[in-house]
Amino acid sequence: xxxxxxxxxxxxxxxxxxVTAVWMVIHEKPGISPSTAEKVWSVINNLDYKPRKSNSxxxxxxxxxxxxxxxxxAISDVFYGDVIRGVQSEAERLGMxxxxxxxxxNKRGFDLNGxxxxxxxxxxxxDGDLPAQTVLQLTALDMPIVLIESYIAGHVFPCxxxxxxxxxxxxTRHILNLGHRDIAVLKGPSKYSSLVDRLRGCMxxxxxxxxxxxxxxxxxxxxxxxxxxxxQMQEILALDRHPTAVIAISDKTAIGAMGxxxxxxxxxxxxxxxxxxxxxxxxxxxxxxxxxxxxPKYELGVxxxxxxxxxxMGEDTTAFxxxxxSELIVRESCGSAR
Amino acid sequence: xxxxxxxxxxxxxxxxxxVTAVWMVIHEKPGISPSTAEKVWSVINNLDYKPRKSNSxxxxxxxxxxxxxxxxxAISDVFYGDVIRGVQSEAERLGMxxxxxxxxxNKRGFDLNGxxxxxxxxxxxxDGDLPAQTVLQLTALDMPIVLIESYIAGHVFPCxxxxxxxxxxxxTRHILNLGHRDIAVLKGPSKYSSLVDRLRGCMxxxxxxxxxxxxxxxxxxxxxxxxxxxxQMQEILALDRHPTAVIAISDKTAIGAMGxxxxxxxxxxxxxxxxxxxxxxxxxxxxxxxxxxxxPKYELGVxxxxxxxxxxMGEDTTAFxxxxxSELIVRESCGSAR
DNA sequence: TCTTTATCTTGTTTACTAAACAAATTTCGA
DNA sequence: TCGAAATTTGTTTAGTAAACAAGATAAAGA
Numbered sequence: 001x002x003x004x005x006x007x008x009x010x011x012x013x014x015x016x017x018x019v020t021a022v023w024m025v026i027h028e029k030p031g032i033s034p035s036t037a038e039k040v041w042s043v044i045n046n047l048d049y050k051p052r053k054s055n056s057x058x059x060x061x062x063x064x065x066x067x068x069x070x071x072x073x074a075i076s077d078v079f080y081g082d083v084i085r086g087v088q089s090e091a092e093r094l095g096m097x098x099x100x101x102x103x104x105x106n107k108r109g110f111d112l113n114g115x116x117x118x119x120x121x122x123x124x125x126x127d128g129d130l131p132a133q134t135v136l137q138l139t140a141l142d143m144p145i146v147l148i149e150s151y152i153a154g155h156v157f158p159c160x161x162x163x164x165x166x167x168x169x170x171x172t173r174h175i176l177n178l179g180h181r182d183i184a185v186l187k188g189p190s191k192y193s194s195l196v197d198r199l200r201g202c203m204x205x206x207x208x209x210x211x212x213x214x215x216x217x218x219x220x221x222x223x224x225x226x227x228x229x230x231x232q233m234q235e236i237l238a239l240d241r242h243p244t245a246v247i248a249i250s251d252k253t254a255i256g257a258m259g260x261x262x263x264x265x266x267x268x269x270x271x272x273x274x275x276x277x278x279x280x281x282x283x284x285x286x287x288x289x290x291x292x293x294x295x296p297k298y299e300l301g302v303x304x305x306x307x308x309x310x311x312x313m314g315e316d317t318t319a320f321x322x323x324x325x326s327e328l329i330v331r332e333s334c335g336s337a338r
Numbered sequence: 339x340x341x342x343x344x345x346x347x348x349x350x351x352x353x354x355x356x357v358t359a360v361w362m363v364i365h366e367k368p369g370i371s372p373s374t375a376e377k378v379w380s381v382i383n384n385l386d387y388k389p390r391k392s393n394s395x396x397x398x399x400x401x402x403x404x405x406x407x408x409x410x411x412a413i414s415d416v417f418y419g420d421v422i423r424g425v426q427s428e429a430e431r432l433g434m435x436x437x438x439x440x441x442x443x444n445k446r447g448f449d450l451n452g453x454x455x456x457x458x459x460x461x462x463x464x465d466g467d468l469p470a471q472t473v474l475q476l477t478a479l480d481m482p483i484v485l486i487e488s489y490i491a492g493h494v495f496p497c498x499x500x501x502x503x504x505x506x507x508x509x510t511r512h513i514l515n516l517g518h519r520d521i522a523v524l525k526g527p528s529k530y531s532s533l534v535d536r537l538r539g540c541m542x543x544x545x546x547x548x549x550x551x552x553x554x555x556x557x558x559x560x561x562x563x564x565x566x567x568x569x570q571m572q573e574i575l576a577l578d579r580h581p582t583a584v585i586a587i588s589d590k591t592a593i594g595a596m597g598x599x600x601x602x603x604x605x606x607x608x609x610x611x612x613x614x615x616x617x618x619x620x621x622x623x624x625x626x627x628x629x630x631x632x633x634p635k636y637e638l639g640v641x642x643x644x645x646x647x648x649x650x651m652g653e654d655t656t657a658f659x660x661x662x663x664s665e666l667i668v669r670e671s672c673g674s675a676r
Numbered sequence: 677t678c679t680t681t682a683t684c685t686t687g688t689t690t691a692c693t694a695a696a697c698a699a700a701t702t703t704c705g706a
Numbered sequence: 707t708c709g710a711a712a713t714t715t716g717t718t719t720a721g722t723a724a725a726c727a728a729g730a731t732a733a734a735g736a
Binding site (some may be wrong): 156163165169200201203204205206208210211212213215296299302304318319320321322323324325 | 494501542545550569661662
């Protein structure tokens, strides 16, 4: 008759309710009155009840957040900081843990098995360096995935994106409306699908005015260079003819470019206007404050988590893109109409 | 003691279950065994039970489907037929009725009150003729809405779209890859946001090759003309120089254009290649079969209904675009590489 | 001694109920 | 003959008993 430990049945009889009721209280299911819940909790404390086996799914469900190595310092920083916060807070609301998993571009053959062991799905914050193959591997294992700010051409995956195309269109349209016609663009590496979409949006806006970016005003980006737009802008400024406006594909690129412009002794926006895309926190503190297009990064994160949850629950059947609206933020770096 | 009618309590005692169980059977709630359900149903039939008052929400929830007058014949026809089927079938799955409501562009001051009376939300299958004002009115009344294949610039509404931009890009890229450089485009009226997105996609693909559509090869569409692309194509063929390929902004436009090309005594695709967007059912039966980009119209409908349902349920909080993937369908109207 | 099988715990789920509640509807006294 | 009170009817909340699943433990067989 010497019981090893108190169990749910003990609690139930001590509190004068059914085992089911005790179970419902512990698992915070609806259909229990506050008074009963309080009674049960106090009995649980008195009898010092511990759930016997840390049972199967008594530990929360978890989702993986796959992110590229170099973005890790960025967590508290520019772009991905906000989306990670979004993923995390929505996961919490849904009662899930987020396990962070880092992809190292130098280490070949990323160990997926470690990740997928105890995870219900993964959010892939693709930076372009996570090869498509890794993503394909995951889906081959029937692991639900959601991509953030990237898609894989020729494959149909659920993803959530900023409206990159429209963002490119909006900033270009703004600069065009200000009267500029000699416009340069600082593009990003083509492995980032979000950045190529932005560029396409810029091109479409130009084309509507029957304009093309001159090839010499679209320099290729330096891969791996710390100050993104700096070298590209220098290349442009070394040419005979200067543009009157520059579009930077991201705020980070704009920072580099503004450095190069200032070093050349030119004024922003009087000599060269500059606009970009992202609306990272620092953009408003730059000198002059940057005119840019807001991409709702936090919302990107919560939407991704919601979408992943729906896929796990079997609600979302067809894969589609969720695209959050972008918004032009006019500050001072583009000046006013000429 | 003479009861006027049998009620739930009678059924319950006759079937030997609780009133709650009877209620659950009638409302098809989970948690009833098939055997009990059958027993209750047979008692209901024997005692000829009719629910007393056709009670409040015993009639299903309904959603409105707002569609433009001229699209009505199209229900069994080209584009909107499939999306309406999608909306309807998903609504049925969710236990909702769809009430169809027609917008007549000639009759000013559309009577919303009639529609919103007993409807939980509205799917707006916007054709461009439904003015933004009508949609704004609806949201001012706190009526949840979802737009299909359109968005309103400067406003943030939940909507579901085909990937029109990518579709335009894909068909143009295909034609470019085939070696064409002299390309014309038959655009649509600018009031249709989906058609302007397609055109922008085309322009972006061209711009990537440092190409622009010559203005004379981008004729304005005839509004109201029955055969969409016919006149536009004739205008192009009347010029001195002919393009080697034409992009039609929709399958319907392609049909008209192909007529004009053939009347001019030219062969498709040998003299002029033609590609378009939609992949309507007829496109595969055309002569030659049309190379086009598939827009998943049925899925558009079910996604719209799902989204509306979530908004009604208060699950979706931030408005965003749901974009379904498009797919290039290569048939014969573009021929092979030149 | 080692493995296999049966039994027992413990937690979880299903199918169902009593009683409280809310909204119409009827009754009834002034 | 009008309005408050009582009643009917459907609906919701807060539970329960019993079946079920799966790991732990004990018992039996090779």
